[in-house]
Amino acid sequence: MASRNLSRFSSFGKKIIGIGKNYSEHAKEMGSSVPSEPVVFLKPTTAYLTEGNPILLPLNNDVDHEVELGVVIGKPGKDISESSAMSHVGGYVLALDMSNRTRQAQSKNAGLPWALSKGFDTSCPVSKFLDLSQVPDPHSVQLWLKVNGVERQNGNTADMVFKIPTLISYLSCHMTLEEGDLILTGTPKGVGPVKHGDVVECGLGDIVSMTFNAEDRK
Numbered sequence: 490m491a492s493r494n495l496s497r498f499s500s501f502g503k504k505i506i507g508i509g510k511n512y513s514e515h516a517k518e519m520g521s522s523v524p525s526e527p528v529v530f531l532k533p534t535t536a537y538l539t540e541g542n543p544i545l546l547p548l549n550n551d552v553d554h555e556v557e558l559g560v561v562i563g564k565p566g567k568d569i570s571e572s573s574a575m576s577h578v579g580g581y582v583l584a585l586d587m588s589n590r591t592r593q594a595q596s597k598n599a600g601l602p603w604a605l606s607k608g609f610d611t612s613c614p615v616s617k618f619l620d621l622s623q624v625p626d627p628h629s630v631q632l633w634l635k636v637n638g639v640e641r642q643n644g645n646t647a648d649m650v651f652k653i654p655t656l657i658s659y660l661s662c663h664m665t666l667e668e669g670d671l672i673l674t675g676t677p678k679g680v681g682p683v684k685h686g687d688v689v690e691c692g693l694g695d696i697v698s699m700t701f702n703a704e705d706r707k
């Protein structure tokens with residue numbers, strides 16, 4: 490399973506909490522409005538994938554890339570205030586929120602949860618763990634992504650609708666945040682399809698980059 494590859498990390502690997510529509514230009518390209526409170530979904534730990542392993546595309550083969558800043562919780566908490574929220578951050582990762590669009594559109598139209606479109610195996614490729622000193626200002630880093638060498642996404646975390654303290658405070662009012670939890674903070678505009686044989690390369694400024702091959706699952 491994908492999650493087995495995480496054994497070399499001790500810093501994260503617990504629940505994955507996704508935030509949707511957190512960049513207004515991305516909400517617009519999806520035909521959605523900008524939410525008035527964070528849109529939240531979950532991915533199982535079997536979604537984690539580390540470099541050297543392929544993204545396995547689900548059978549309907551309609552998967553989009555979404556490059557995102559991942560926030561790793563370092564100190565557990567519940568009902569965390571915005572003013573103390575950043576003290577709960579233990580580090581960061583670069584992450585991909587691979588999304589099965591046909592299934593997601595079906596769920597959206599039917600008012601149903603996004604679990605299957607967001608939570609398939611290998612749907613959360615992650616970089617190595619970045620400690621706090623490597624990302625001194627998480628609200629001012631460039632997120633970029635190329636497919637087969639062609640740029641698809643290039644945005645800045647300054648454009649998040651809900652900033653990290655707001656996300657941590659909001660989430661912790663609904664679910665206890667545990668050490669090792671990962672919050673995917675949303676994607677900038679430019680999402681698009683990934684097909685069998687594609688090479689996906691993405692980065693967080695020049696702090697870290699990662700590359701994954703995509704393959705149809707058997």
Ligand SMILES: O=C(O)/C=C/C(=O)CC(=O)C(=O)O
Nearest residue numbers: 508509510511519521675676
């Ligand atoms: O349909 C939409 O408006 C948004 C779809 C998403 O997949 C949301 C995200 O995961 C994101 O914005 O990062």
Ligand SMILES: [Mg+2]
Nearest residue numbers: 555586675676
């Ligand atoms: Mg996303």
